[in-house]
Amino acid sequence: MNDNNIITHRYIEFRYIILGTNGNVLEKIETPVHYIQGTDNDVFPTIEKALNGCVMGDRVRVAMTAEESYGQSLKELIHIDNINNVPPQYRKVGAQVEFQSNQGDKREFQVTKIKNGKVTLDGNHPLAGKDLTFLIEVTSARDATDDEIKQGHGIDPSTIMH
Numbered sequence: 001m002n003d004n005n006i007i008t009h010r011y012i013e014f015r016y017i018i019l020g021t022n023g024n025v026l027e028k029i030e031t032p033v034h035y036i037q038g039t040d041n042d043v044f045p046t047i048e049k050a051l052n053g054c055v056m057g058d059r060v061r062v063a064m065t066a067e068e069s070y071g072q073s074l075k076e077l078i079h080i081d082n083i084n085n086v087p088p089q090y091r092k093v094g095a096q097v098e099f100q101s102n103q104g105d106k107r108e109f110q111v112t113k114i115k116n117g118k119v120t121l122d123g124n125h126p127l128a129g130k131d132l133t134f135l136i137e138v139t140s141a142r143d144a145t146d147d148e149i150k151q152g153h154g155i156d157p158s159t160i161m162h
Contacts, residue, residue: 004055004141008038009149012051013140019133026127032139036148044069047134056141062134069132070125077123079109086119097121 006012013032020026035041037048046069050062066072083091090097095111113120 006037006051006054006138006141009144010037011140011142011144011148012037012138014051015137015139017135018127019135021131026130026132034140036144036151039149047136051136051138054138054141056138058138060134060136060138062136063131064134065131066129070128070130073122073124073129077107077109079121079123080118081121083114083117083119091119099123 011034013034015032016029017025018027035043035048037052041048044064046064047062050060051058054060089095090111091114093111093114097109097111098106099109100106107123109121109123110126111119112122
C-alpha cells in the first residue's frame with residue numbers, strides 16, 4: 001500500500017457512469033464528486049468498500065442491487081391526481097415539484113405520467129427499484145484536512161474566499 005491508497009480519512013474524488021441491467025447508460029457524471037473515506041458521507045457503503053485500497057486512476061466496476069443503492073420503489077410515494085387539481089406548470093412529464101409534510105419534511109416529486117386526465121407524481125428516486133452497475137474512475141486521493149474529516153466531505157475549492 002502506498003501513500004495514495006484510499007483508506008480512512010482520505011479525500012476522494014471520482015467520476016462515474018451508472019448502467020442498467022441491460023448495459024444501457026442511465027446516468028453519466030463527468031464532474032468529480034468528492035467525499036472523505038470512512039466518515040459519515042453520502043456515498044453508498046458498497047461503493048466506499050469497493051474503493052478501499054484503490055489509487056488515483058483506478059477504475060472500478062460495482063454491481064449493486066436496488067436495496068444497496070436507491071432502494072425499492074415505494075408505492076406510498078406515488079400519487080395520482082386529477083389534472084385539474086395540478087397547477088399548469090406541473091402538467092408535463094418530467095416536471096418536478098417539492099412538497100412539505102406537516103412535520104416539515106420536504107421531498108421532490110416528479111410527474112412521471114399523464115393519461116386520461118390523471119397526473120402521476122412519484123417521490124421515489126428515478127433509479128429506485130433497479131439493480132445498477134456503477135463504473136467508477138478515481139480522479140483524486142489525498143489526505144483530508146481536519147475540517148474535511150469533521151464535515152465528512154471535502155472543501156469545495158470554488159467556495160473558498162481569497
